[in-house]
Amino acid sequence: xxxxxxxxxxxxxxxxxxxxxxxxxxxxxxxxxxxxxxxxxxxxxxxxxxxxxxxxxxxxxxxxxxxxxxxxxxxxxxxxxxxxxxxxxxxxxxxxxxxxxxxxxxxxxxxxxxxxxxxxxxxxxxxxxxxxxxxxxxxxxxxxxxxxxxxxxxxxxxxxxxxxxxxxxxxxxxxxxxxxxxxxxxxxxxxxxxxxxxxxxxxxxxxxxxxxxxxxxxxxxxxxxxxxxxxxxxxxxxxxxxxxxxxxxxxxxxxxx
Numbered sequence: 001x002x003x004x005x006x007x008x009x010x011x012x013x014x015x016x017x018x019x020x021x022x023x024x025x026x027x028x029x030x031x032x033x034x035x036x037x038x039x040x041x042x043x044x045x046x047x048x049x050x051x052x053x054x055x056x057x058x059x060x061x062x063x064x065x066x067x068x069x070x071x072x073x074x075x076x077x078x079x080x081x082x083x084x085x086x087x088x089x090x091x092x093x094x095x096x097x098x099x100x101x102x103x104x105x106x107x108x109x110x111x112x113x114x115x116x117x118x119x120x121x122x123x124x125x126x127x128x129x130x131x132x133x134x135x136x137x138x139x140x141x142x143x144x145x146x147x148x149x150x151x152x153x154x155x156x157x158x159x160x161x162x163x164x165x166x167x168x169x170x171x172x173x174x175x176x177x178x179x180x181x182x183x184x185x186x187x188x189x190x191x192x193x194x195x196x197x198x199x200x201x202x203x204x205x206x207x208x209x210x211x212x213x214x215x216x217x218x219x220x221x222x223x224x225x226x227x228x229x230x231x232x233x234x235x236x237x238x239x240x241x242x243x244x245x246x247x248x249x250x251x252x253x254x255x256x257x
Contacts, residue, residue, distance in 0.1 A: 009071070009072070009073070009074055010031050010032065010033070010037075010071040010072075010073040010074070010083060011031065011032045011073065011074050012029035012030065012031055012032075012037065012039065012073050012074065012075050012076065012081070012083065013029070013030050013031065013032055013076070014029060014030055014076065015027045015028065015029040015039065015075065015076065016028060016029070018038065018039075022150070023044065023045040024040060024044060024045045024046070024049055024148075024150035024151075025038055025039070025040055025044065025150075026039075026041070026044045027039045027041075027044075028086065029073075029075070029083070031071075031073065031083070035085055035086070036085075036086040037071070037073065037083035037084060037085055037086060038083070038084045038085075038086060039073070039075070039081045039082070039083055040053055040081060040082040040084075040150065041075075041079065041081045041082075042213055042214060045150070046150070046155045047214075048153075048154040048155050048214075048215070049082070049150045049155060050081065050082040050214050051082075051154060051207075051210055051214040051215045052149055052150070052152055052153040052154045052155050053070070053082045053084070053148075053149050053150065054070065054072065054082055054206070054210060054214075055153060055154075055203070055206060055207070056123055056125070056149035056152055056153055057070045057084065057149065058070070058206050059119075059123070059195075059198070059202075059206075060119060060146060062198060062202070063119070063191065063194040063195055063198065064115075064194065065112075065115060065116060065119060065146060066112070066143060066144065066145040066146065067145060067146055067147070068084045068085045068086075068087055068134075068145065068147065069084075069085045070082065070083060070084045070085070071083045072209055072210070072211070080211045080213070080214070084147070087134055087136060087145065089136050089137055089138065090134055090135060090136055090137070091135040091136070091137050091142060093130060093131050093133075093135065096135035096142070097130060099142075100177070100180070101180060102180075103180055103181050106177065106180050106181050107181060108141070109142075109144050110177075110181060110183060110184055110187070111184060111187045112144050113144070113174075113177055113183060114183040114184050114185070114187035114188045114191070115187050115188065115190070115191040116128065116133075116144075116146050117170070117174055117183060117188060118187075118188035118189075118191040118192055118195075118238065118242055119146075119191055119195075120152070120165070120170050121163055121164055121165055121238060122163075122192070122195055122234065122235070122238060123149070123152045123153050123158060124152060124153065124156045124157070124158045124161050124163070124165070125149060125151065125152030125153075125156075125170055126151050126152070126156060126165060126166070126168035126169060126170055127148065127150070127151035127152070127168070127169045127170065128146070128169060128170035128173055129169035129170075129172065129173050130173050130176065132146065132147055132148045132169075132173075133145065133146060133147070133173075134146075134147055154215075154219075159223070159226050159230070159231065159234065163234065163237065163238065164241070185242055185243065185244070185245040186243075188242035189239050189242040189243040191242075192235055192238040192239040192242055193239060195235055195238075196232065196235045196236075196239070200227065200228040200229075201228075202227070203223060203224055203227035203228075204224045204227075207220055207223070207224065
């Protein structure tokens with residue numbers, strides 16, 4: 001059984017340029033399951049992007065946030081890459097934002113937006129702009145998904161970098177939505193509680209299938225040690241200030257925690 005529950009690892013049969021306006025993602029590919037995947041390689045931009053994407057996506061999924069299924073895939077030349085499934089049935093971002101300018105349309109999505117904000121503060125994701133949400137249209141309405149952790153976690157100096165977030169794309173997106181309706185602080189605090197409930201062994205288990213080329217062994221050991229102990233201090237601070245609403249009222253320069 002593979003890290004994603006498949007009996008055999010995902011193999012990418014062919015690739016082509018992604019055509020996105022970002023250095024973090026230069027190619028897409030078709031897997032042996034026939035589906036299209038967004039690919040991120042160590043050589044594309046920051047070398048820690050694949051492992052940051054892997055850990056953030058798996059952690060978001062673990063605490064109940066909507067993300068695309070992901071794999072550690074093998075490319076045609078044998079290289080291992082982070083692969084996130086391309087989603088269909090998406091609303092145009094501009095059309096979705098026009099809809100969400102209406103309070104009654106935005107209200108059902110406020111809990112998810114608040115939880116995503118708490119998650120992004122914990123992982124120090126400074127690039128959760130509007131286009132890094134997917135708005136998926138289903139038969140029972142629109143669902144919100146989060147994508148792209150290329151400027152989060154290890155690429156930004158986590159876990160030693162402090163909180164709250166500085167003025168950035170993530171805080172700007174929050175302000176855009178909160179100009180319509182405020183985020184519910186209880187949902188952000190609840191997400192901090194979920195993160196605190198993740199086991200001390202979770203990170204070691206999640207990193208176990210990660211290729212050596214993605215993460216230096218000494219850094220891996222240091223991160224696992226931090227996760228098993230010091231992360232609780234960060235989460236305690238998050239819960240305290242989300243519960244009081246403080247992190248939903250201020251934007252401050254980052255500080256060490």
